[in-house]
Amino acid sequence: MHFTKYKFNVYRKKYIRSGRDSAVVGIVGKSKSLDFLKMLIFWSLVRNSVVLAVYLLFSVACFFTVHEHLSTGDIVLDFFSGSASTAHAMFLQELGKDDRYQFILVQLPEPCDPKRDAYKDGYETLCDIGEGRIRRAGDKIKTELEESNRQLKLGEGPKQLPDIGFRVFELDESGIEKPEPGQLLFDVVKPDRSDMDIVFEMMLKWGLELTLPVEKSEAAGYPIWSVACDELVCCMSRGLTIEALEAIADMEPRRVLILDSVLDDTLKLNAVQIFKHAGERMGCEIELRTV
Incomplete structure (x- = not known):
């Protein structure tokens, strides 16, 4: 040499x-x-x-x-x-x-x-x-x-x-706002953060490797982010429907993230029940998290 x-x-x-x-x-x-x-x-x-x-x-x-x-x-x-x-x-x-x-x-x-x-x-x-x-x-x-x-x-x-x-990747603070005591935030995602920023942040919080593939896909016409072939599915856009939740459940994900800003009370209750039943069919719990 x-x-x-x-x-x-x-x-x-x-x-x-x-x-x-x-x-x-x-x-x-x-x-x-x-x-x-x-x-x-x-x-x-x-x-x-x-x-x-x-x-x-x-x-x-x-x-x-x-x-x-x-x-x-x-x-x-x-x-x-x-x-x-x-x-x-x-x-x-x-x-x-x-x-x-x-x-x-x-x-x-x-x-x-x-x-x-x-x-x-x-x-x-x-x-x-x-x-x-x-x-x-x-x-x-x-x-x-x-x-x-x-x-x-x-x-x-x-x-x-x-x-x-x-x-x-760039080191930075969380892209999710923490409400002050007594403060109500309709959308907790900081305005200068993209969907991908939140997806990668949740991958870190769930302990998933940042080298895993991330793809944008659809479930019953609703746009979703899929990590590692549905190991994690993220719902970030408005317009979420029960049909989309059922389609996501049929994908048998291990983890699901949904922004609170795209949910109402009824849809949130339906989501809990849909993924609970899907987990029973799969034989393992589907972890649902909202932010």
Whole structure:
């Protein structure tokens, strides 16, 4: 393995800084193109050479440990993800293999210098750059893999596209308002939150993994959100009917969330009875929760 130290060009040919003294060190596998690094571990905003030296030694040790011991289903966690080079490397690690990995990247929204091209092109923070890199890396791998599979050699099988999908989450307060004592709130969902925000919040509260598939579907013409093939069904829109509740019960979900703002007293009582009877048929309780 050949290693190179260089200033990492994260966007075009400009060196992104945060407005403070920065030192960026790349540890990469030998590659024909910087767009396809085997592995990049970098540290930004380092102003102390001793700290940088210690981090470098730690990074090298982590690189060899992770690279040599990855197994299918492993989760790689990067607390200083920067421009998401770890995600890029994980995509490449899966190419031509049956192994599948997952990764979690954590990065503070460090602002980019407004004078730099990245900021002018809409990348206001380092997180924005990371999201853009993951998308571009995935698109490029997909394009090149499709081209490669169209020109297979005799006896060579097509390569499988790695999972290039990802989700972005931001730490924030709950999207559900807590009424003050004596206060009545008709709609407890904060006005700046989307249905998906509430769905993912409820997934966390119910202990469901945030990597589970979430799909928008219908039940008797009523729009619903289904998590993990009806493990959780969320009713977020007005116009809920008894027919829709019965259709949802027929889907045999394990958990059901309904916003109080889409229920009246009669419909709420019907919902309790419908899911109680459905749970008896299933042999397990359907957990109904309203917020």
